[in-house]
Amino acid sequence: MSLPIPRLAKGLALIAAAALLAGCGLPRSGPTRGEIFEGSVLRQGDAFILVVDDRVNAIASVAPALGFSSSFLNAGQVGSDTINPGDTLGLTIFENVTDGLLVPTGQNATILDEVQVDGGGFIFVPYAGRIRAAGNTPERVRQIITERLGDQTPDPQVQVRRLAGDGATVSVVGAVGAQGVYAIERPTRLLSEMLARAGGVAVDADIARVTVTRGDHTGQVWFEDIYETPGNDIALRDGDRIIVEEDTRSFTALGATGAQDLVPFESQTISAIEAIATVGGLNPNQADPTGVFVFRNEPEAIAEQLVGQEVTGTQRVVYVLDLTRPNGLFFARDFAIRDGDTVYVTEAPFSQFSKVIAALTGSLGAVNSVVGTAQTVTGG
Structure with missing residues (x-):
């Protein structure tokens, strides 16, 4: 004897519900809060899990500083006028005689332009000889040339200019x-x-x-x-x-946030609150404000200060930010995100519950639709 159609529908619905609940195959954005805590060194994992407070912030928010030695x-x-090998000088020499050493007849000055300072730092000036220019200022070179020419022409006047050179x-x-x-x-x-x-x-x-x-x-x-x-x-x-x-620094945002992405730094420093806001904040339909996590590899020195014990090498550290705690938002505002961090927000338990209900509702609706079609065809 065949079962009545309504009883068949109820049976199928129960089977579908049981399959969904037993399979635990509902989609989700990542691990739950409890699953992350299972990765603690106190349980089955190798990561130190720390709840962020003022003490943790004071240690973990230290970032490598930039600066000059x-x-x-x-x-x-x-010196603005210090002469170097390879520089180019301009010389102007005045003489107070009609028949000077360097000045052409009928003129009172001669210009020696683009006098190159050689690799050894010297220049050559006719009748003054080889003069060391590198390391001196144009004023000192002027004095040297004046002294050397003064023995051969009365009261010479010399101007020395340092031109743009390749020194x-x-x-x-x-x-x-x-x-x-x-x-x-x-x-x-x-x-x-x-x-x-x-x-x-x-x-x-x-x-x-x-x-x-x-x-x-x-x-x-x-x-x-x-x-x-x-x-x-x-x-x-x-x-x-x-x-x-x-700047090439970035962090990764995952989980129940407005966007999941690799996010470049837009300022010299960025806090956990700013990082969450950058990706659209917490997803109001999914996020658990008690489950904001920051995953980071901490160097040995910082890790030892955080956990209060000796460790060897770089350590995996998971920082927990509970935004519902008293001062939780302040702790998150003071927590500095660093290059390479992963910011992850877990889904709220209610979000998973809603997915189960939605899945069950959809399944039961499909069953009822099939049953309704069958009853129409059989005239039941």
């Missing part, structure tokens, strides 16, 4: 208005002045990094810090290489 900071400015130069490349090789001159002796000479930075000033390489030493600062901290506006040296680059 003392060798950069203590370097004095290159003291720096290279400026990267995100600037005009890349190139520039001479260190009176208006461009400091880093800020040279960057201005190169057309300024061509990226957002908030995330522009300036790197200076001098021999075997390299220093790096934020572009804004050159102006906010005068000490960072270092004096340049011959051969310096200046590179301007956009």
Whole structure:
């Protein structure tokens, strides 16, 4: 004897519900809060799980600082008129006689333009001989030439000009208005002045990094810090290489947020609250505000301070931000996100419950539709 159609429908519905609940195959954005805690060193995993508070923030929010070493900071400015090998000088010599040593007949001065300083730092001036120019100022070179010519012509007057040469130069490349090789001159002796000479930075000033390489030493600062901290506006040296680059740091946002993406830093520092806001905030239909996690590999020194015990090497650390705790939002606001962090927001238990209900409702609706069609066909 066959079962009545209504009883068959109820049976099928129960079977479908049991299959859904037993299979646990509902889609979700990632691990649950409980599953993350199972990864703790106190349970089955190898990660230290720490609830963020003021103490944790004071330790974990320390970020690598940019800056110049003392060798950069203590370097004095290159004299604006200091002559270097390879520089070009301009000489003008006046004589108070009608038949001078260097001045043509009928004139009172002769111009020796583009006198090149050789690799040894010397120049040659007729009747004055070979004169050391490198390391001296134009005024000192003027005095030397005057003294030597004074023995051969009465009261000579000499002018010495340092022209733009290829002796003291720096290279400026990267995100600037005009890349190139520039001479260190009176208006461009400091880093800020040279960057201005190169057309300024061509990226957002908030995330522009300036790197200076001098021999075997390299220093790096934020572009804004050159102006906010005068000490960072270092004096340049011959051969310096200046590179301007956009910040390449980023973090990953996953889980029940407005967007799941690899997110570049848009400022020098970013807090956990700002990171969540950057990707659209918490998903109001899914997110669990008690389950905001930050995954990070911490160096040994910081990890030991966090856990209060000796560890070896880099450690996996999971930071827990419970936004519902008293001061929870303040803790999240003070927690600094670092390059390479993963920010993950778990789904609320109610979200999974809703998915089960939705799945059951959809399944039962499909069963009832099939039963209804069968009853229509059989006339039941």
